[in-house]
Amino acid sequence: MTEKKAIIETGWNFDNSYARLPESFFSRFNPTPVRSPKLIILNDPLATSLGLNVQALQSNDGVADLAGNQIPEGALPLAQAYAGHQFGHFNLLGDGRALLLGEQITPLGERVDIQLKGAGKTPYSRRGDGRAALGPMLREYIISEAMYALGIATTRSLAVVSTGELVIRETNLPGAILTRVAASHLRVGTFQFVSNWGTEEDLRALADYTLQRHFPEVDADVNRYLFLLQEVIKRQAVLIAKWQLVGFIHGVMNTDNMAISGETIDYGPCAFMDAYDPATVFSSIDIHGRYAYGNQPPIAAWNLARFAETLLPLLHDNKEQAIELAQDAISDFSALYHRNWLKGMRAKLGIFNEELQDESLIEGLLSMMQKYGADYTNTFRALTFDKPEDTVLVGTTEFDQWHDLWQARLGRQQEPKDSSHQLMRSSNPALIPRNHRVEDALEAAVQQGDYSVMERLLAVLSNPFAHTPEQSEYATLPAQSTCAYRTFCGT
Numbered sequence: 129m130t131e132k133k134a135i136i137e138t139g140w141n142f143d144n145s146y147a148r149l150p151e152s153f154f155s156r157f158n159p160t161p162v163r164s165p166k167l168i169i170l171n172d173p174l175a176t177s178l179g180l181n182v183q184a185l186q187s188n189d190g191v192a193d194l195a196g197n198q199i200p201e202g203a204l205p206l207a208q209a210y211a212g213h214q215f216g217h218f219n220l221l222g223d224g225r226a227l228l229l230g231e232q233i234t235p236l237g238e239r240v241d242i243q244l245k246g247a248g249k250t251p252y253s254r255r256g257d258g259r260a261a262l263g264p265m266l267r268e269y270i271i272s273e274a275m276y277a278l279g280i281a282t283t284r285s286l287a288v289v290s291t292g293e294l295v296i297r298e299t300n301l302p303g304a305i306l307t308r309v310a311a312s313h314l315r316v317g318t319f320q321f322v323s324n325w326g327t328e329e330d331l332r333a334l335a336d337y338t339l340q341r342h343f344p345e346v347d348a349d350v351n352r353y354l355f356l357l358q359e360v361i362k363r364q365a366v367l368i369a370k371w372q373l374v375g376f377i378h379g380v381m382n383t384d385n386m387a388i389s390g391e392t393i394d395y396g397p398c399a400f401m402d403a404y405d406p407a408t409v410f411s412s413i414d415i416h417g418r419y420a421y422g423n424q425p426p427i428a429a430w431n432l433a434r435f436a437e438t439l440l441p442l443l444h445d446n447k448e449q450a451i452e453l454a455q456d457a458i459s460d461f462s463a464l465y466h467r468n469w470l471k472g473m474r475a476k477l478g479i480f481n482e483e484l485q486d487e488s489l490i491e492g493l494l495s496m497m498q499k500y501g502a503d504y505t506n507t508f509r510a511l512t513f514d515k516p517e518d519t520v521l522v523g524t525t526e527f528d529q530w531h532d533l534w535q536a537r538l539g540r541q542q543e544p545k546d547s548s549h550q551l552m553r554s555s556n557p558a559l560i561p562r563n564h565r566v567e568d569a570l571e572a573a574v575q576q577g578d579y580s581v582m583e584r585l586l587a588v589l590s591n592p593f594a595h596t597p598e599q600s601e602y603a604t605l606p607a608q609s610t611c612a613y614r615t616f617c618g619t
């Protein structure tokens with residue numbers, strides 16, 4: 129009897145709804161094969177939840193899929209066209225180094241984009257090489273997965289494959305491809321592209337597609353395009369509030385990096401704030417602080433206004449009335465954002481009910497943190513565990529006074545102290561991806577080929593609210609302040 133070798137199916141289950149949109153929205157294009165692909169990291173739980181077989185993905189065939197060296201059955205690779213305001217300047221862009229393989233239909237019936245980032249040149253590459261370097265792709269993997277564990281809507285990372293080829297940047301760097309998973313890659317910039325270069329029919333097709341994909345609950349008797357605008361605004365209000373609450377700085381909030389789904393997208397120059405300061409900027413290219421921590425909410429509103437402009441022809445036949453509808457919707461953003469932020473801040477301080485003075489209590493703490501350069505994450509953590517001695521604020525009379533006010537505030541609510549502690553524990557992460565920890569992990573990986581540092585970091589980051597001793601170790605600040613820390617994008 130001859131033994132049959134069992135073939136394990138990878139589990140790709142593609143549908144390609146985006147490819148059914150007007151042809152001008154994208155370019156069908158295949159990935160450019162790479163010399164010697166090697167699997168660096170695979171996200172096993174994510175693969176399983178997508179209906180993919182981990183063992184099959186680890187095999188030569190699986191790695192060839194993730195490297196773009198072969199096209200999985202049912203995939204229809206394409207580069208999406210989009211435009212965007214980059215630092216306020218409008219440009220025609222598009223996937224210059226990413227290719228959408230297709231939409232994976234998961235065992236739960238959900239539809240997610242599977243995209244290879246760094247898969248080679250596309251018609252939108254302009255002068256770029258279509259490639260990505262290993263360090264930045266691992267960085268995207270680490271931070272996006274940390275954001276997911278923090279409960280923040282985000283694109284996810286399925287795998288990183290090294291290519292065996294070098295990419296030429298300031299120096300030669302090892303190349304890599306990231307497999308990104310997203311609810312979709314529809315961006316504010318996608319609408320800007322169609323609004324500028326398409327017909328009204330194209331715009332309606334895009335808006336209808338987006339509604340069907342992300343907001344299928346839309347009622348038949350409402351203005352569906354106004355509903356789309358309002359829902360996108362709501363999702364962004366939730367998202368940006370969550371960023372602010374954990375001290376996340378995106379770094380490059382261009383309109384092409386604002387996802388219609390409400391997920392965080394593009395982990396280029398992002399980083400987490402250490403000492404609390406609204407003016408914090410990490411990105412080396414953000415010279416004027418346009419995307420500083422404290423500017424993120426108004427910048428989100430600005431981006432949403434650009435989104436609203438694209439929808440004007442669909443909102444109402446009468447231009448004036450369309451503008452009025454759009455303006456009303458946009459003006460809701462700051463109140464929506466503020467409500468989400470305040471709710472989150474109350475939770476961070478163990479407060480369940482609402483009092484008018486809560487905001488001044490919160491502002492009081494934040495301004496003390498700013499004055500004394502207190503670490504944002506660790507201060508809330510210290511308060512969570514009644515360990516104010518762990519913050520630099522202790523010893524100042526301002527802090528003692530503030531602490532009394534806070535305790536009195538907690539005393540005025542009906543909840544037992546234990547419940548407040550529970551709420552704080554689940555609202556204040558024990559740790560965030562500290563810049564120096566991320567850099568250490570990347571250095572070991574890229575310079576020495578040692579992935580163990582990154583794997584340990586990913587393990588502690590996967591459960592940020594556990595408050596274990598190991599996490600405390602990872603929460604320590606670097607010996608020197610990281611204020612001078614700079615991130616770079618476009619690699």
Ligand SMILES: Nc1ncnc2c1ncn2[C@@H]1O[C@H](COP(=O)(O)OP(=O)(O)OP(=O)(O)O)[C@@H](O)[C@H]1O
Pocket residue numbers: 221222223224225226252253254255256257258259260384385393394395396617618619
């Ligand atoms: N090496 C490259 N080759 C070709 N195009 C590139 C390259 N790097 C960036 N681009 C393109 O430049 C534009 C802006 O780059 P940005 O760094 O914001 O995007 P990205 O990180 O490649 O993609 P995404 O926003 O999908 O995460 C995008 O259109 C992107 O495709």
